[in-house]
Amino acid sequence: MTALDNIADVERPVMHDAAQQLGLDTTGSRLISASSRLIWHLPVDRVALTITRPGSKTADDIGAEVAAVRSASAGGVRTPPLLAEPIELADSRFALPYRWIDGRAFESTDWPAGVVEAAKLARCDPEGLRRLRWPTDWPDPAWEPLLGQPLFTEISGRVHQAEQAVDDLLRVDNLVLCHGDLQPANFLVDEAGDPWLVDLEYACLTPPGWDAAKIILLADRFGDPASYDDLLRAWGELNPRDLASCVLAQEVQIVCWLLRMARAGGSRVEEESRARAKTLTNRHRRWRHLSG
Missing domain, CATH: 3.30.200.20 (Phosphorylase Kinase; domain 1)
Known part of the structure; x- marks a missing residue:
């Protein structure tokens, strides 16, 4: 079994x-x-x-x-x-x-159509939707035994910087709906070849570049998509400074999510969470998918 x-x-x-x-x-x-x-x-x-x-x-x-x-x-x-x-x-x-929805897994060739679908979220009615919330329990002292004191101190500083960046980004009037967890596993391609967005568990109101920033991270850290310049056009014109802040904040967020998972067990999760924490400031280092 x-x-x-x-x-x-x-x-x-x-x-x-x-x-x-x-x-x-x-x-x-x-x-x-x-x-x-x-x-x-x-x-x-x-x-x-x-x-x-x-x-x-x-x-x-x-x-x-x-x-x-x-x-x-x-x-x-x-x-x-x-x-x-x-x-x-x-x-x-x-x-x-x-x-x-009957369909197949999302593939690299599906990204152009996938981002077009994801970008539609930013044009949806935001009335009554919840704003992005940065977790209040980060950094978690329970991460220190996993990371060691020096790395834990470094990560804690990065978390506080990311939290401040998010606070600043949310002080605008043009917040939009985003998926919040764009990745190949959260797309499904139906029998007609059209992509569907699934699992809106983390969907919320964010700065306009939040979902676009995740595409940059997926390309830089996992190599899928292979490039992102053409894909970002689906979101129209984005503020470069705000987009960079979204990338930095989400990179920290991804590491923190994995550290939270590592507390629940599994040597593979612990190993990858340490590896990502150590390379958080090195954008040229690739991260592994846990299923890979």
């Missing part, structure tokens, strides 16, 4: 409870992802049933995601719609029934 199979065995009762409350058929159900949250494919009703991990989200978090999804859909963005209102489960968990 695979690790995903083991998780599915443990989590299946929770999925059945959620599906029953939502009136969904679980025949042929299969767990397809178990990262920040669990995603089940329910083929009979063509549903991607997303279930949060215990205590990882609040009702306000779920409300913010729902608002972002609805704004994106109303703005013409290809993103799977919610088929019913989210429900709260035991252990501070939530279930969100999204429409299942």
